[in-house]
Amino acid sequence: MESADPRRPESRFDTFRDRLRQLYHGRSPTGLRFRLAVTIVDLLIIAFFIATPVLRDASTFLWIDYSVAVIVALEIAARFLASSNMLRLLRQPAVILDLFILVTLLAPQWLENFGFLRILRLWSLSQKGVIWAQLRRTPYRDWENVARALINILTFLFVVTGFVFTFFFREAGGLAGYVDALYFTVATVTTTGFGDITLPGTAGKLTSIIVMIVGISLFVKLAQALVRPNKVTFPCPECALQRHELDAVYCKACGHKLKIPDDSD
Template identity: 50%
Template sequence: MQRMRIRARLRALYHGGSRQAVRFRIAVLAIDMAIIAFFIAAPFLKAEGWVFYALDYAIAALLAADLAARALAYSDLKDWIKRPIVWVDLFILATLLFPAWLFNLGFLRVLRLWTLVNSEFFWKTVGHRYDDTRVEDVTRSAVALVVFVFVVTGFVYTGFIGRYEGIGGYVDALYFTITSLTTTGYGDIILPGVWGRLVSIAVMLGGVGLFFNLIQTLTRPHKVFHACPTCGLQRHDPDAVHCKACGEQLCIPDDGR
């Protein structure tokens, strides 16, 4: 009985529409942003020794508590554990719990930013005014590009520092990532060997693809999400009266945005 009350309370806080629930979710998101800031600053903080490890384990405790609470608040635990975002968070938790062994994979923690911006939890709380709008589409595309840059930078930093004189620090890895992504390629930093060339190719192809996706999101006509009752087509022009796929009459609500 006590467990059922706890689950009902957590479900109301994580998924409810009350003022208290909204405040709770905003507080959770504020903690998430602080965690992301720590992840980005981690390569510079590791030199601080015990301070870094104290912050690392404190954030691990917060993330573990949040994951446990979300699991209890979810109606179907088996369905919850199958979600890719949950697996990303579990992996991030592992890097926090075992920093001495998994710190080289710590750059993947920035994926937490991607999971945050791609969660309905975020758009129903902080971004509720822009849910299902162009702002949401642009934000998702921009964050995908930013996360790609930081993940690649972390990979280059951990994989090539000390093995190649051109990568002497995190800024050098970031510089290489940006110049490769933009296909500028000044030639002052070139990763050696076959693996270096493969990394450079992956950065150029992936980065250019994400960059053009962002440009496309900024320039293409905005579509609203409204499922057609007949064919199920979900994206329509904001002023659409009929479905372009099947001709069914639509009644898209105008929320004043």
């Protein structure tokens, strides 16, 4: 049996996959610009998801919806081709979420009650390292924890607003119904409780309780990120503790000597 010739030129498909790997995982300026461009497109898609309840009755809604579906499908396919282990990538929560979002985009009329879950893509976007890698190169790198906590709160607010609009304010419809849902969500999360807009029935009361409990927890995390001393994210090689003081030499959990890179320049 003849062995494969290592000097055999790569096929066009292999060359294309190598190119995608460089764009998604490389550190070249071209790869960085590509990932930033993908991030901007993601933000525009998320803006469409947030505005979906208001745009649903527009004549062009389905055209926009299916166009976004094509973009999301191409981006997911590109990520799989750029991955060296597709099965491991498929098990990642962010990828599973993106696949679910794609299904809701392809069947918007049958799965419209689950459309509010599309906004979870904002959380998925926050898991991409390119955003935080760029933030760490700026004078605002110490605000990473605050930014992460803020994204979590915004994601929660818009997901809950979409849920409340879908199941409680759908009859009002349009912008007015969505604003009522957002107003209720913000008033409940902040425990302001004006009482002028409430959710009816037992389901409404249970929804309000869950929103208050989870919302308060997220606000506490944001407050902690604002007031606690700045720390650097660097996993300890011995015990994997993630957060350390900026000038830490030894891990406070296990005493292992750390070699935290100094990027103050």
